[in-house]
Amino acid sequence: MRIAQVAPLYEAVPPKLYGGTERVVAHLCDALTELGHEVTLFATADARTEARLVPVRDQAMRLDREPLKSDLAAHLAMLYDVRRRCSQFDVVHFHVDMLHFPMFEQHAHKCLTTLHGRLDMKDLASVYARWSNFGLVSISNAQRAPLPRANWLDTVSHGVPAALYPFNAYPSGGGYLAFLGRISPEKRPDVAIRVALRAAIPLKIAAKVDAVDVVYFDTVIRPLLDHPLIDYIGEIGDERKSEFLAHARALLFPIDWPEPFGLVMIEAMACGTPVIAWKRGSVPEVVEQGISGFIVNSDDEALAAIARLPNVERWRVRAAFERRFTATVMAHGYLEVYTRLLERRRPHEPYESRA
Amino acid sequence: MRIAQVAPLYEAVPPKLYGGTERVVAHLCDALTELGHEVTLFATADARTEARLVPVRDQAMRLDREPLKSDLAAHLAMLYDVRRRCSQFDVVHFHVDMLHFPMFEQHAHKCLTTLHGRLDMKDLASVYARWSNFGLVSISNAQRAPLPRANWLDTVSHGVPAALYPFNAYPSGGGYLAFLGRISPEKRPDVAIRVALRAAIPLKIAAKVDAVDVVYFDTVIRPLLDHPLIDYIGEIGDERKSEFLAHARALLFPIDWPEPFGLVMIEAMACGTPVIAWKRGSVPEVVEQGISGFIVNSDDEALAAIARLPNVERWRVRAAFERRFTATVMAHGYLEVYTRLLERRRPHEPYESRA
Numbered sequence: 001m002r003i004a005q006v007a008p009l010y011e012a013v014p015p016k017l018y019g020g021t022e023r024v025v026a027h028l029c030d031a032l033t034e035l036g037h038e039v040t041l042f043a044t045a046d047a048r049t050e051a052r053l054v055p056v057r058d059q060a061m062r063l064d065r066e067p068l069k070s071d072l073a074a075h076l077a078m079l080y081d082v083r084r085r086c087s088q089f090d091v092v093h094f095h096v097d098m099l100h101f102p103m104f105e106q107h108a109h110k111c112l113t114t115l116h117g118r119l120d121m122k123d124l125a126s127v128y129a130r131w132s133n134f135g136l137v138s139i140s141n142a143q144r145a146p147l148p149r150a151n152w153l154d155t156v157s158h159g160v161p162a163a164l165y166p167f168n169a170y171p172s173g174g175g176y177l178a179f180l181g182r183i184s185p186e187k188r189p190d191v192a193i194r195v196a197l198r199a200a201i202p203l204k205i206a207a208k209v210d211a212v213d214v215v216y217f218d219t220v221i222r223p224l225l226d227h228p229l230i231d232y233i234g235e236i237g238d239e240r241k242s243e244f245l246a247h248a249r250a251l252l253f254p255i256d257w258p259e260p261f262g263l264v265m266i267e268a269m270a271c272g273t274p275v276i277a278w279k280r281g282s283v284p285e286v287v288e289q290g291i292s293g294f295i296v297n298s299d300d301e302a303l304a305a306i307a308r309l310p311n312v313e314r315w316r317v318r319a320a321f322e323r324r325f326t327a328t329v330m331a332h333g334y335l336e337v338y339t340r341l342l343e344r345r346r347p348h349e350p351y352e353s354r355a
Numbered sequence: 356m357r358i359a360q361v362a363p364l365y366e367a368v369p370p371k372l373y374g375g376t377e378r379v380v381a382h383l384c385d386a387l388t389e390l391g392h393e394v395t396l397f398a399t400a401d402a403r404t405e406a407r408l409v410p411v412r413d414q415a416m417r418l419d420r421e422p423l424k425s426d427l428a429a430h431l432a433m434l435y436d437v438r439r440r441c442s443q444f445d446v447v448h449f450h451v452d453m454l455h456f457p458m459f460e461q462h463a464h465k466c467l468t469t470l471h472g473r474l475d476m477k478d479l480a481s482v483y484a485r486w487s488n489f490g491l492v493s494i495s496n497a498q499r500a501p502l503p504r505a506n507w508l509d510t511v512s513h514g515v516p517a518a519l520y521p522f523n524a525y526p527s528g529g530g531y532l533a534f535l536g537r538i539s540p541e542k543r544p545d546v547a548i549r550v551a552l553r554a555a556i557p558l559k560i561a562a563k564v565d566a567v568d569v570v571y572f573d574t575v576i577r578p579l580l581d582h583p584l585i586d587y588i589g590e591i592g593d594e595r596k597s598e599f600l601a602h603a604r605a606l607l608f609p610i611d612w613p614e615p616f617g618l619v620m621i622e623a624m625a626c627g628t629p630v631i632a633w634k635r636g637s638v639p640e641v642v643e644q645g646i647s648g649f650i651v652n653s654d655d656e657a658l659a660a661i662a663r664l665p666n667v668e669r670w671r672v673r674a675a676f677e678r679r680f681t682a683t684v685m686a687h688g689y690l691e692v693y694t695r696l697l698e699r700r701r702p703h704e705p706y707e708s709r710a
Contacts, residue, residue: 057478064477066477068473068475068476068477069476069477069478070476070477070478070479070482071478072427072452072453072454073453073476073478073479073481073482074477074478074481076453076454076456076457076482076485077478077481077482077485079457080457080485080486097427098427098428098431099427101431102431102434102435102457102458103457118423120423121423121424121425121428122419122421122423122424122425122429123412123424123425123426123428123429123432124425124428126428126429126432127425127428127431127432127435130431130432130435131435211567212566212567214570215569215570
């Protein structure tokens with residue numbers, strides 16, 4: 001199949017540091033290519049991919065030191081070029097939310113759009129109602145809740161390459177708790193710190209701080225870091241991430257927002273590291289209670305889960321990952337949707353009925 | 356003429372507090388309507404206009420307390436509805452940068468786009484090159500510098516209604532210096548404070564602080580406010596603005612960026628208040644040296660200008676405003692471009708050659 005993947009331009013594909021969507025696109029491109037498909041990736045020139053790369057900007061936007069730049073202009077220019085080559089592809093798979101709808105109205109039948117973000121936002125429904133002929137994929141069933149009548153074709157879980165995060169049966173380093181991601185109110189690093197202190201277990205925090213979260217970091221989080229059990233190590237890249245996750249006793253994922261997927265959960269699971277995640281958004285669809293981790297509702301439940309960690313077998317965490325969350329599983333999920341698009345039959349049954 | 360005006364959705368038309376673009380759109384709608392044209396305004400429902408309003412969102416986005424909202428979705432939904440009614444208009448005049456290009460490719464011949472922002476940004480050229488059939492209007496000649504080859508049809512200066520800012524021949528209140536706008540590094544409120552202190556003249560600062568500028572305000576500006584000559588009064592609405600400007604001895608406009616227009620300069624001039632402006636961007640096109648104010652390059656030149664203020668006759672400042680910067684003058688400028696669009700002859704001579 002001749003497949004175009006259209007990535008956002010904020011981070012490299014895959015990202016050099018933090019970044020979810022571009023990482024998933026990278027994994028999908030490589031997995032589809034390995035399955036023998038002809039994949040073309042539209043992305044910034046710093047991408048590393050098995051697919052054929054069409055570079056549309058010299059570098060990813062977030063780490064571009066040029067202060068004066070336009071996200072919108074960069075994406076519109078890319079989409080213009082994608083459209084010019086549209087006839088070369090059987091399927092064009094977009095990861096840029098809704099921005100391509102106006103430009104691909106004549107090609108909607110061969111377009112697929114994965115929505116990567118939260119959808120409980122004012123103004124979104126008006127767009128998905130107007131361009132309802134574009135088929136959508138959700139990354140969890142929970143993600144769909146605010147837009148139940150959108151043109152959903154399927155849910156396809158994220159996946160990461162089975163070899164990227166090697167399984168680690170025996171974590172060394174004293175078995176700390178890990179927090180990985182972004183310092184922001186909805187990720188609740190404060191809860192992670194509180195729980196770790198109550199459990200009297202070291203917590204390592206690897207996280208970036210966006211400009212918008214500097215005040216939150218300085219006023220709420222920084223004062224909590226001054227404790228011997230708490231170790232803030234800043235933003236880390238891929239090369240350190242797998243070690244960081246593999247040697248943790250568990251990943252704490254104390255989210256306080258409708259997380260659409262939560263890639264870090266399956267990255268931890270790939271290492272055999274169980275996940276203690278608060279029950280919001282996708283969490284019940286990703287974590288298998290007592291097998292790959294624990295789904296909790298409160299600090300107390302999290303502490304109880306920590307106490308039960310010795311009962312979790314790390315190879316079973318890895319097995320849960322391999323069954324549902326490898327990049328190859330994800331690629332097969334998308335190939336099924338692509339095939340349906342090509343056959344022009346697009347049943348609207350909910351995901352559950354197909355299981 | 357049947358004219359559609361398509362406003363950004365960030366502020367009300369006109370804005371309740373700070374905001375340039377939506378204010379200009381408001382003035383343009385009213386002036387065109389008064390000249391007998393059939394004007395339809397696409398904007399948020401809180402607009403106040405002489406035109407026929409098509410409300411496309413319940414309220415403007417910036418002051419909407421809903422934290423989860425999508426600028427992009429709101430604008431795309433509006434543009435979809437504009438396009439559906441496109442055949443009802445002779446001209447569709449956009450004030451939303453480039454976002455409408457993909458959706459109006461079939462209608463470019465009847466579209467006009469005023470660019471309201473700075474254009475010295477990476478990524479912009481790639482968009483204006485791809486959609487070069489859309490005719491553009493600049494708000495100063497200086498604004499064009501980074502994109503000299505874009506499809507410029509004309510420069511039309513902003514205008515404000517002659518009656519909105521009443522002329523004030525004799526300012527009371529001791530004749531303070533005024534700073535009005537936004538607290539941000541490129542607006543240089545610190546320079547305004549420094550100059551006022553050296554001149555030993557009171558300075559009143561009426562300005563909003565955006566979230567992105569809170570750190571700058573707290574660390575750089577707030578420490579400078581604790582002086583009896585400096586009076587920070589926060590963000591003010593229209594009803595106070597005219598009094599604020601009218602009673603000033605001069606407006607200080609110490610910008611340190613390529614200002615595309617600088618609406619506040621002509622608002623001050625309308626009151627008869629001279630403008631002391633730093634020579635960047637549009638300033639030499641707006642301020643007439645020694646007549647409506649002074650164009651300066653340094654603190655010392657600003658102090659010299661302050662010393663010369665008694666030589667400036669306020670009625671001549673007002674006259675300079677009335678000659679070039681009323682809303683009616685602006686409306687005539689745009690009508691000329693609309694007419695050219697309708698006649699399908701679009702000469703590309705630079706603005707200067709038409710003067």
